[in-house]
Amino acid sequence: MLLTNLQNKTVRIWNYLKGDKSFSLQSRIYNSVCVVTIAVMVYNVPFSLALGLYDSVLATLVLIPLQFYLYYLSRFKGKTALSSVFLILIVNLFFAVSYSLNSGIQGSSLLSFSISYFVIIAIVPRRQYWFWTIVNISLVMGLIIWEYYHPELVSERYPTRADRFIDIASTYIMNIILTFSCLSYIINNYSLERVTAEASAAGLAQLNQQKNKLITIISHDFNAPLNNINSYLYVLSNRDLNLEDKKKYENELKRITFDTQNLLLNLLNWSKSNMEGISYVLEEVNLNDAMNDTLNVYQSIAVEKEIRLAYEISADTDVIANFELVEIIFRNLISNAIKFTPRNGIVRVFSSMSDGFHIISVSDTGPGIPSEKQIDIFTTDISPTFGTARERGAGLGLKICDEFVQYLGGEIWFDTIAGLGTTFSVKLPAA
Known part of the structure; x- marks a missing residue:
């Protein structure tokens, strides 16, 4: 010795x-x-x-x-x-x-x-x-x-x-x-x-491979919704529709537009973190303030899908983090939960305290994550994903969550049961 x-x-x-x-x-x-x-x-x-x-x-x-x-x-x-x-x-x-x-x-x-x-x-x-x-x-x-x-x-x-x-x-x-x-x-x-x-x-070869794969996905994921938007706008402006059909088209346009916007934001965040590196100031962040805009947007999407979005975090829950990163992390987790929850399901956002850390969880009542996909859930294995209503994504959201949670000095994990749903949990230092 x-x-x-x-x-x-x-x-x-x-x-x-x-x-x-x-x-x-x-x-x-x-x-x-x-x-x-x-x-x-x-x-x-x-x-x-x-x-x-x-x-x-x-x-x-x-x-x-x-x-x-x-x-x-x-x-x-x-x-x-x-x-x-x-x-x-x-x-x-x-x-x-x-x-x-x-x-x-x-x-x-x-x-x-x-x-x-x-x-x-x-x-x-x-x-x-x-x-x-x-x-x-x-x-x-x-x-x-x-x-x-x-x-x-x-x-x-x-x-x-x-x-x-x-x-x-x-x-x-x-x-x-x-x-x-x-x-x-x-x-x-x-x-x-x-x-x-x-x-x-x-690493560069893998990144280049992911880039090529990403370009392929983007070319489809942006082209398809834009074509749908164009088609819906043509129908709305050139046909006489009853109120019910008009509302149906408007809701579909809203969903496609929001999915496309969410994809674009994920692409921008992923590109920034991989090319420029992450540089954010850590400060005291109130979870309610950070999630407020996300909840307002997804509440209406959940209602249209006949899903109950339950937010159960107290107003005084503060963490040491970064406002923008917290917003990105939980926008992705809540978006995924709603995407993979069938009609009449429940999405819960709740928290608990453990040894000076807040554990914030987002649970759904979806089909769960197949065992063969669980090992790669936080990797950069970019591949298109589809929700219960055929909502499309590029598979970037969870990778971004993992990178940003690590940057904040926290942890992220999930628990899933086939046929009963999945819970993603994020552990962040309490203020």
Whole structure:
């Protein structure tokens, strides 16, 4: 348990040092390189002291605070590109000086140029690869040629043969460790980025499929009622109808118009939440105020369908929510309840209190939800739905309800019994 806690704490510290996923992958790799470089420099101080390489110790002590500043510039100021250029220049300068002060080609500095090149390629954009490759090769070849013609300018700093072997061997091991660590980190992160990209692509493909399906439904659902409205208006204006037939046509026009308007509102809300995201202020909302307009509209529709709409929520029922979202949620739930309730049925809207939450329920006496459809009731599986009087919908309403209830910090669920009806319940924080 202690080991697990230590590992978790180490991971949290490392994630903080390199930056979270709000940083680009390149920035996280660069920040990791900075941290590792600082660690290597700190390690180099006592190691060089032990070998008597005092010039190397002095140079490292000067570079450590500079390296800290470059890390700060990238991690906390967001200037990764600027910081990386300075880091590359400083690292190359450091190894070039170290080469001349630490036995040249006979020392360990030449090995360090290979790991510095690997680090450079890991942190720079792809378009700069050739430039820094040429710089690295030119610098190393220049130092070797310079030493070849001026060997007296290169300092021999190893007190014993054993010191040279220890320095070169430890540098090689450090390079292998750094290469392995950096490569593993890069591969793991690219794998994670690929998985994330694939998931995003799958989500976009599904959204595109839903969009195509939605367009098909819209083309029918808007065309059919508009044709019906046009036909009814033609009949009303060109034929002499008795009062009963006229009222029948007017009621049918009212129902079709309202269903079409409700579909349009759902489409707008669904598009807004999926494309723009949801951004609403949460405040104290009185349920009666939020449902008043919806109840007035659906009361007349319920009467025409010979359904009793019973509203049983007290006037002082307040929730922490958003007025517009509450209105949308219960407009859809009440609309669905009336749509799927047969004539002479009852739709009830009532509430109860539980642990600081109001549970608002909308029940109907319809046929219930078939078991094969229950699992997908809140998904974006868009498909047309038909009520008991052939009222048509796009199947978006419940998905919108689910998204908006979650945004409000609540819960939504349903209970259904075949042949007896369905109850949808929404749990929202009480004011």
